Amino acid sequence: MKSGLLCGVAFVIGAMPLMAQTAPSHFEAARIAGHIETLASDAYEGRGPATPGEEKSVAYISAKMAEAGLEPAGDPKAGGTRAWTQDVPLLRSENIGTPTISLTEGGTTKALAQGEEIAVRAPLDGTKAINIKNVPLVFVGYGITAPEKKWDDFKGVDVRGKLIVVLINDADFETGKGDFGGKAMTYYGRWTYKYEEAARRGAIGTLIVHESKPASYEWATVKNSNTNVMFDIVRDNPKASHAPVEAWIQRDLAVQLFRASGLDFDGAKKAAQTRAFKPMPLNATLSIDLTATSGRIVSHNVVGRVAGATKPDETLIYSAHWDHLGVGLADAKGDKIYNGAHDNASGVAALIEMGRAFAKAPKPQRSVLFLAVTAEEKGLLGSEYYATHPLYPLATTVGAINMDGIQMNGPAKNFSISGSAKLGLLDDLIAQGAKAGRTFTPEAHPEAGGFFRSDHFPMAKQGVPAISFKGGNDLVVGGTAKGEELAAAYTKDRYHQPADEWDSKTDLTGAVQDLDLLFGLGEQLANSREWPQWSADSEFKAARDKTATARK
Incomplete structure (x- = not known):
């Protein structure tokens, strides 16, 4: 899940919202709280895929969907019935013990501590060991090749047999203007793209320089997300997408590396923000010795449905990811369980209760699907699998509404x-909000690349109109100042850390308010002949247009 969502414990569940309610709510804060408390409890061990925590999570979500009145809508079974789950085959890789990592600069070698100065991921290229000795490093700016923007950070330099050092985000982040959309991150700014580009060029691997502002999260998030079990979708040729080494390094280490090469880090970064940038070899080499387990496992999406009365083959999707980081490195208090209360037990709670609301309402004309996906924290893998292996045709999927964290x-x-x-799906949401006296505010931090970091993105890539909803930051009590303060505190102190735990004092009246809004949007779409579209200049419009005949 992306950081920056609002999470706090300033109020109590029973507090009455200060905005007028025009109709009784479809949702109960106590029910939502009950789901979060259960899924975020230590008994669920942080809900890691392919762990006992997955088994408990899948069983709980399936049972609660059934209790809510949904029908199973997963993989087909014999006799024409459906399971509650969709099998999601994944590659699983985990480092055995602690990697041995050393950096050599000008003839001097020093050990690097895994998780402190560097975070080396378990390999996802299919190998079970990394044994590299004195591999040269070369700085390639932001590591971007964008022909349509006439941008090439590599300038023909052969990086085979080398480790590339790259900056996070893209070249416009600091200036706010340029070829990559200003402050709004493009896909070129995502760490996933940088790893993919290194693999395409045959590099041994990538070292991404972490800086909190352009990454939009602290080093603790990097450490906790990259030093535990890694997953990927099962690929025919994993080496085409992953180089052996995929790692992050602290900014201070990068500054030291550049200084040892007679370079100024900030000056090199400024040069990388121009089209004229040329790669800079660094006077340093890296050695890594690690072993890992690697094999295929099957994780699961959980899928429930309310079948449409007259157009059952047309589908609206609500989604949320059930997974979190599982058990990992201990924090300062010795806590190793990453409970993920806000991220994303809260979204799953919302999904279950959204299903209950539709099951109790008059039967919609179109079908409504409730999709709890796996392995979001490992790269949106459950949603990627559904988007490429849909249980219900994407051509006749009306849209997708994702819930990644709810208002707390x-x-x-x-x-x-x-x-x-x-x-058009956003236009519909804005219109629904206006009915409730609420306004739409564009994402406050587009530089964080939130569009590429939640489970609606794989659906969008396939052309399905898709959004990931975010609760507002202009709080009724405290305004935007308080909202931004609480969001920043969550990102710093709880996001992807064991401290993301359930607190019984959490105020969920805002969550109820948001779910009523999203229910209204879904009810409208499920009972209309509308087919939301992308804007004319959207990169996703062409994929949607190709399926237009199926919707007539």
Whole structure:
């Protein structure tokens, strides 16, 4: 899950929202709280895929979907029935013990501590060991090749047999202007792209320089997300997408590396923000010795459905990811369980209760699917698998509404979505908000690349109109100042850390407010002939247009 979502414990569940309610709510805060408390408990061990925590999570979500009145909508079974789950085959890799890592600069060698100065991921290229000795490093700016922008950070330099050092985000982040959309991150700024580009060029691997602002999260998030079990979708040729070494390094280490090469880090970064940048060899080499387990496992998406009365083959999707980071490195208090209360037990709680609301309402004309996906924290893998192996045709999928964290700071006057995409589904959401006296606010931090970091993105890549909803930051009590303060505190102190735990004092009245809004949007779409579209200049419009005949 992306950071920056609002999470706090300033109020109590029983507090009454200060905004007028025009109709009784479809949702109960106590029910939502019960799901979060259960899924975020230590008994669920942080809900890591392919662990006992997955087994418990899948069983709980399936049972609660059934209790809510949904029908199973997963993989087909004999006799025409459906399971509650969709099998998601994944590659699983885990480092055995602690890797041995050393850096050599000008003839001097020093050990690097895994998780402190560097975070080396378990290999996802299919290998079970990394044994490299004195591999040269070369700085390639932001590591971007974008022909349509006439941008090439590699300038013909052969990086085979080398480790590339790259900056996080893209070249416009600091200036706010340029070829990559200004402050709004493009896909070129995502760490996933940088790893993919290194693999395409045959590099031994990538060292991404972590800086908190362009990454939009602290080093603790990097450490906790990259030093535990890694997963990927099962690929025919994993080496085409992954080099052996995929790692992050602390900024201070990067500064030291550049200084040892007679370079100024900040000066090199400034040069990398121009089209004229040329790669800079560094006077340093890296050695890594690690072994890992590697094999295929099967994780699961959980899928429930309310079948449409007259157009059952047309589908609206609500989604949320059930997984979190499982058991990992201990924090300062010795806590090793990454409970993921906000991220994303809260979204799953919302999904279950959204299903209950539709099951109790008059039967919609179109079908409504409730999709709890796996392995979001490992790269949106469960949603990627569904988007490429849909259980119900994407051509006749009306749209997708994702819930990645819910409002836990009380009611807000506004709401938002992740990213800055333009599409008819957003227009519909804004219209629904207006009915409730709420306004839409564009994402406050587009530089964080939120559009590429939640489970709606794989659906968008396939052309399905998709949004990931965000609770507002203009709180009824405290305004935007308080909202931003609480969001920053969550990102710093709890995001992807064991401290993301359930607190019984959490105020969920804002969550109820948001779910009523999202229910209204879904009810409208499920009972209309509308087919939301992408804007004319969207990169996703062409994929949607190709399936237009199926919707007539």
